[in-house]
Amino acid sequence: MRAEGSGALPVVAAPMAGGPSTPELVAAVTEAGAYGYLAAGYITAEKLAAQMAELRERTAGRFGVNLFLPPTRSRTGREQRRRDTAVDAYGRQLAPEAEALGAELGNPRPDVEPDAGDALDAKIAVLAQDPPDAISVTFALPDAARLAALRATGAALVATVTNVDEARAATDAGFDGLCVQGAEAGGHRGTHDEADIPNDTDTLDLLAAIRRATTLPMIAAGGIADTAAARRALEAGAVAVQLGTALLRCPEAGTSATHREALADPSFSGTTVTRAYTGRPARALTTRFAVEHGPAAPAAYPEVHHLTRPMRAAAAAAGDTSRLHLWAGTHFRKAAAIPVADVVRGLV
Known part of the structure; x- marks a missing residue:
């Protein structure tokens, strides 16, 4: 290769x-x-x-x-019910965040x-x-x-x-x-x-x-x-x-322009690994959203990704870095x- x-x-x-x-x-x-x-x-x-x-x-x-x-391993019915319950609870926690942007949370279980x-x-x-x-x-x-x-x-x-x-x-x-x-x-x-x-x-x-x-x-x-x-x-x-x-x-x-600007913004001092945005661990600039919601985010991908996607799109359009997933490696300052x-x- x-x-x-x-x-x-x-x-x-x-x-x-x-x-x-x-x-x-x-x-x-x-x-x-x-x-x-x-x-x-x-x-x-x-x-x-x-x-x-x-x-x-x-x-x-x-x-x-x-x-x-x-994933190649299928979930049992009990596992799926627990997962659905955790995702729905997380959605209720995030609803005010989406409302603040004039957006709605997405369907965590889209048809396709x-x-x-x-x-x-x-x-x-x-x-x-x-x-x-x-x-x-x-x-x-x-x-x-x-x-x-x-x-x-x-x-x-x-x-x-x-x-x-x-x-x-x-x-x-x-x-x-x-x-x-x-x-x-x-x-x-x-x-x-x-x-x-x-x-x-x-x-x-x-x-x-x-x-x-x-x-x-x-x-x-x-x-x-x-x-x-x-x-x-x-x-x-x-x-x-x-x-x-x-x-x-x-x-x-x-x-996005919001993401670009954040990578050069001196107010961001570091990165963190969080499930807050998608349900999968990901490294991003440390934001208020990640700090406040990361501990409650369930290990449920792609459901959390679909749930937060409209909110994140609205945050990008509004220039709101506090709610946007600002993916970044540890050496982001060199970008x-x-x-x-x-x-x-x-x-x-």
Whole structure:
């Protein structure tokens, strides 16, 4: 697996679902000699096909696509009832937050879940029709049928892992490479069980531990903010380093204006890992909302994501950083409002 893609630089642009990873961003990364991923999470198969077509119009370079996967273990009826009760209680707690923005909370159980069931299979079918160079998965490993479908595309398969056990499982499943996500990474932690409390193992230590457990190529994700960090990751055994937060303020990214401004706002002093926004642990700038509601947020993804999504959209439109999910890695201060090519070249 050539984890670094078509260019000579061992740099990968992370798939950032929800807007930042636009075809323009991925094309700019590719043209800078690195490798980029489109984010298929939260979007329909039709939109994924359109984004892939746009990207191919922008660049002839190779690229990857990332999928969010549902858990493979089904819940018992009792587990589901407890989950529903916890989500509904959390919704009642958040209702005043949405009302303050003139918004309503969303339906936590929409009729169509874009990252599960037939909707997910439709996205896999799009990838089979005109495969990217690589397909990465996050939040889980695929079941046997979906793994076979992904393998049939001919693309290299990469699994996001956050600990040694997940890395071993991906190796046993026949994946071609690993995206090793350390605790410093911004956005969702890629734990395979949403109820897990993520470990605090940094990227370098995690690379070392996983290297002892598997021979698969590793992409280092988390804490890659400058040349020194990239060099350390490569020396620790990674074949490439992955950038996420470092690209959020680039003009080619689809990051909201409110999010961009917050990353440069000196009033934000740090980050925290919270379930407050989506029900899955994710690293974000420390906000009032995360502090007040994080302890009560149930481990229920994607229900909490759907519940809070309209409120978060309203917060972004209103410039309200107190209620917005401001995903950010620990080194967010180094994210600069410069073109992607300058970030990539500056890194190497």
